Each structure stands twice: as structure tokens, then as C-alpha cells.
Amino acid sequence: MARTGERYAVARAHVLGASGGAGPVVDAGWTLRGGTDPDTAALANVLEHRGVTGPDWPLTEPLLLVVGGGLGAGYILWEFAHDDSRVVTLGFTHSWQYFDRRLATTVDRLGLDVAWSRTGGSGAAARALASTLAAGDPAIVWPDRYHVGYWNLPEHLDGHGGHPVVAYAGGGDQVHVDDRTLGPLTVPVAAVDRARARVGSYKNTMLVVRSSDEVVPADRLRAAVRDGLQAMVDHLAGSSTSFALPAWRKWSRLLVDQRAAKGWPTVFADRRGMLRALAGVWEGVEPAGMDGGHLRGLFADGLTQAAAVLEEPALAAEAQRWQEIGQRWHLLAETALPDDVPAIAEIRELTATVTGAVAEGDAGAAERTAAAEQLWRLRAEHADASPLDEERLASIRTAMSAQLAAIHEAETSAVASLRAVLSR
Template sequence: MTTAKQLKARVRARMARTGERYAVARAHVVGSAGDGAGPAVDAGWALRGGTDPDTAALANVLAHRGVTGPDGPLTEPLLLVVGGGLGAGYILWEFAHDDGRIVTLGFTHSWQYFDRRLATTVDRLGLDATWARTGGAAGAARALASTLADGDPAIIWPDRYHAGYWHLPPFLDGGGGHPVVAYASSGGRVHVDDRTLAPLTVPVADLDRARARVGSYRNAMLVVRSTGTVVPADRLRAAVLEGLRATVDHLGGSSTSFALPAWRRWSRLLVDARAAKGWPTVFADGRGLLRALASVWEAVEPAGMDGGHLRGLFADGLAQAAAVLDEPGLVAEAQRWREIATRWHALAETALPDDVPMIARLRELTATVTGAVAEGDAGAGERATAAEELWRLRAEHADAPPLDGDRLAAIRAEMSRHLGGIHDAEVAAVRRLGGLLAGA
């Protein structure tokens, strides 16, 4: 008989190998029948998991509040579509004060704005929702405590370092974070849903400090007031159409940082030795290169903290949008985006190849941390131990990745090739999607 510990180990090993999220990897390991149980329920809140932090948070709040569409739940994939769907973004930051070189990738519409997608989604659906931006920490703490005491879940934005359960190193203090749902408070701890499948709690003081850390969204809080509401069919149809059109407009833009040309630009910079921002130039001394490659894997794969490239989730949203809009052509487009998702997986595999033992260990440790977060408080000890080893290994190889110069050049060239193919495939997919919507 497989023990719970053995099952977790197998799930995390699959996450490291495939880049899948915990729930997906677990379903493959357990089998199609699963364990026969529904979602865990904690303090009246069902822990349903999810992929994209924004849309998973909202989908779980709406399910809790009994807000549905005319034909059933407003799912995470459909909410992703309503909020504007996909985006594209690439920036390579260089910081003189610590010689930092950080790769930032964006995969959703308006990814550079913390609140825009959620605000747009609730507005398009016509939901009653309130935002709070309390400047003072004490006032923000009281507002959250009062909201939870009233039985209302709140979407909040804590800094990951101060939230604590990701066990990040001090140099990531103030690095920001994604939205989570606070849904209860007891014993000096707040119950937090970060796409988790079991109860996860954070000390009140830590969460208050985490919410106040990042200036651009200090103490932000979104509370959906709608309850027992059915979004009318015409409203949902209009919301889905607006979201799809926003995807086409956004991805079809000309920005080389915030639209599809970003992938083409990144593809070129990976191999351009003459460009100031070319990877051969920026990483000529090898410093920071492993961090950059690891950040590509973590950002692209769903096994990372942010849910990955989301092309598969968008494909699921397109399939559901086909029914809402009575447009069967969207089903074929969904399949094309699933094929694009496989291209992104190939890019991530190239960036952080697991045939190198040390790199394979990095992937295993990253999956262990992410998987143990999904397991809630029960995984606290394992993720703390894994995170300690993870960041120690990354520090040991910060100045020189465990790959020789020829292998690194080959990796960059192959990544460039993959990105070129991704760019062309996404441009074609956006063009086809725009054509379908033209007559809607």
C-alpha cells in the first residue's frame, strides 16, 4: 500500500519532471478515479486549488458566494478569458547596487498592473465588489479582521517573503507577490487560500506586515459583496466577447516588452553578442545566469509560484467560451493554444535541463516547495527544509552555473529557436482568433 509520504514524493517528482501543478500531477499519480473525496473544507471554505493566482482567487470566492453563470459555475478558465486572457512580456532588469540580473516574464493581460485584471473582470460581470487601500497598517489590519469576522472572504496582496510560507531568502524581501484569499481567522492566525488543497495559516502579524510591504499595492483588499447571484446570459456573453477582444488587441500590439513582439525580441537577445541587453553580453561572466535560467523554468511552468504560461488554461477558457458564444470555431482555436502550450514546455525544459544532476535537484526542490504549499500547514516542515537546500544550492552556483560554455551557448541557441516558433505560432493564433471575433 502506498503511504501518504510516498504519494507526496511521487507527485513532487512528477511536478519536477513535467512542470505540472500539484493537483494535476497528483491526479496523474493517483489515477483518473482519484481518492473519491471532494475538496477539503476549512472554516466553511472549500479549498478547490487553481492555477492563475488572480482568476483562481476570484473563481473560489464566487463559488463560495454562490455567484454563477446561467449554466453553472464561473470557472477559472472562463474568468481568465473575461479578464482579458493572455498577455506577453519580457524584461531583463540589471541593478548596479547588487549586480543583480533578473528576468521578468508576463503571461496575462495587463500583467504589469496588480489590480487591473480583477477590477476588469468584476466590472464586466456586473458584480458588486468593494476595494480598500488603507494606508496605515493598523487600519488595514482592523479592516481585514472586521471583514473576516463578518464571514466575508477577502482577496489580498501579501509580499511573499513576509508571508513566510514560501521560505524565500532575505534578498527577496519586498519582491512582491500575487493575490491570495483570506477567508477566516482563529488563534492569532489567518487562514489563507493560495490555490491550496489543505488548510494554510499565517500569523496575523506576519500577514499584516506582508500586506504593508509593497508600496504600489500596500494593504489592497478586494471584497465581493454579490451573493447568490446568477450573471445573466447576455451579460456573460458580452463579458466573454470583451475579454477575447482584449486578448487580441493586447497580444497584437507593437510593444517589444508588453505584446507578442516581446517574444521575438527575447529570441534575438538570447544570442545577440553585440546588443547591450543581449544575454552573451549581460551574462558574459556567468554571474546570475543560473538564476535567470531557473526563473525562466519557474515562470513558464505551472509548477512555479505564479501558475506558468497559462496557455493551456486559456485553451480551456476558449472551449468554454465556444458554448457561451455559440461559436464552435473556438474549439479548434483551443486546440491550437494547447499546442502552443507544449512549445512553452519545451522552452522551459531547454532552459533548465534535468540531465544535469545539480539542476535536476533544483527542479525537485522547487517542486517540493510549491507542492508543500498546496498541502497547507501539513507541508510546513518539508517545504522549509527543501527551501533551505534550494537557496543554498542556488547561492553556491550564483557565479558559475554547472554547465560549460559550449552547453550554455547551445541552450541559448535552442531557447532562441523555441521562442521564434512560439512567436510565430501565437501571432497566427491571435490572427485567427481576431477573424472569428470579427463577425460576433
């Protein structure tokens, strides 16, 4: 994972062989299938559990990514005065800046029967989740990563939010949680309740799919897929320099701009926080991080499946473009956090170890705790003194700038080509 940036399940399959070892684990009647993108993996696993399918195929994670609007583009460099931190935020999905919009759009386009709960009070939210689980229904919830505990994050990340996970069973004082895991993962009820209540913008939100043993009609699925693809090309072709393809061009320029207030040479003139920013790029781009990465490969798989749904072979041909773009992103991540520097190689390996141990569930608890403690100690050690000298940092910024310019050009071309296919 540290070397290739792959998601844990993919790297594990390489090691264990094509079968990936034994079949998926079933815990409390719930099958743990893993996944890449938190939103679409959560929904795909819930729909599989509920017996909701397409007319001739399952509603897979790649296909749901397409239905929800596909890919996005986003770059923001935050500067926080209270702790003098500089944080890189990247967005790789449609509507990435809204925590619930993709899932809401996806279930609406598929015509699913769902129930949203947005209870403000912690007590009522806790009772609603407990009642849902007692009825045997899984729930998609949004916990704060620091308070949910199993990511073993440092205190300065308290309240930074998190991604959706599936709570699928309760038992005593524990909640069984699926965060793209392959083994049972349990979290104390009190920690789940506290984590769900922490972030005001999505406080205690819960999504429950009530559809069961249903087949989404072929015409509805075709419309959902086409609408998702159209939304993606319309959005990415927009003019926003934070939420559409121009974001990559802006980031490319700011990496080397000596005069811009938000230029990296200015923001990181003292080199403080530089390693955090570069590690944030690696974690954000590579599937080995917490968020699932750039998702260009997952979208390519979705295009291949969409070609069958829409009976449009040209979509399958477009998939290769996005696979190649995914490789460009991988090379960018490699450039941002080069593993020929021992401290950086260790940071990458520890990050991958934490993600992999989370995927193992409770069985990986000791490993992820130890790895996370070492990871954040090492990152703190280099917070003010990057292991990269100024000459190397300048070289990295220049190389990243050129790579991002090429990515912008490639994605712009790919979006135009996809638009041409859809307009036939």
C-alpha cells in the first residue's frame, strides 16, 4: 500500500492471490465487502444487504459513483491563525464540498424509498439509531473521525469531521460499524453518539434505506446513469477555480508562483507545515488514505458498467482515458511525498498500516494504535523542520506544477470526449 497507493483489499489480494483468501466475513448477518469511496461503498453495501438490484446486475460501487454525479475537482489551501496550520483540501467527487448531497442525489435518481433523520438533540439521535439497529436495519451515519476513535487521530483533529459509515448492528454497549472493513469493527455506543454530534453542519444525520428486495426498473436506471454522467461533465466544465477543473490549473500555478499570497513559495516560505501539506496531498490522492483517493480508476470501472446499462460501447472506450489519468494522479502523489527519504518512507508505511489495520476491524486494533502513535509522533517531529531541504522542495513544487498542468489538460480533454458521447 505504501509503495503503490492501493486500497487495502486490493493490496491484500495481490499478496494472498486472486481469491484474496477466504470468502467475505459475515458479522451479525451483515457481509463485510470492503470498498473504496466512503459514500458509494456505504450505499452499495446497504443495497446489497437489502436485496436492491438493477434489472440485470447489482448496483455496484462504481456504478453508484456514476449515478451520483461521478467525479469532481477541488483544491483549497486553508491557513488557520489559531495554530498557524496550513491544510491542503482536495475534492475528487461531484459535490464533494457537501457532506450529504451525493448520497441524496443517488437515492433520488434511483427512486429508492429512504428515510433521512437530522435530529439536533444527541439523546433523540442516539435513541433513533438504537431503534433502527434493533429493528435489523443498517443506517448510514456521519461520525467525526477523532471521536469515533478507531483512526487514532491526534487531538488537534478533533471536530474536523469525517465520512459516512454504516452502523449495522448493536450489542450491549457496542455498535458494529462498516467503514469499508473486511473484519468486524465495534465502537462503544457512547463514542458513536459523541462522534455523530460533534460537527454542527451534519449533526446526527442518518440515512436508512427502506427499499427491500426490489429491482430498479431498467428505464429508471438508464436515466439515473445518464443524468449522473451529464451532471459530471456539466460541473467539471464549469469556471470555478475551487470546485471544477480550473482548480487543477490554479493549483498548478500556485505551486510555483513567487508573488501570489496563496502561492506555496509564500505560504511555506518558513517551511513550517510543508511536510503536513505534502503528506496531505499523498493521503488525499492515493486510495491508501482514509478517503479513498482520486477515484479515477473506480470511475473508469463505472463507465464500463454504464456502457452496458446504456448500450453505448463508446463509454467503455472512454474508461481507458480515466485509467490513464488515474496513473497521472499516482505519479503526482509519488512526487509530492518521495519515499527515497527514510522519514517520508516511514510516514507512508505507517499511514498505510493504519488504514489496513482499520480494514481488519477489531483484529487490527493493537496494530493501528501502535502505528498511529508512531505516525503522529514522526509527523510532529518534522512539522517545523521538513526532512526535505529547500532545493528538493523547490524541485518537488516545480514537478508537481507540471504534472498538474498535464492532468488539467488530460481531464479537460476526457470531459469533452465524454460530453460528445453523451450528445449522440
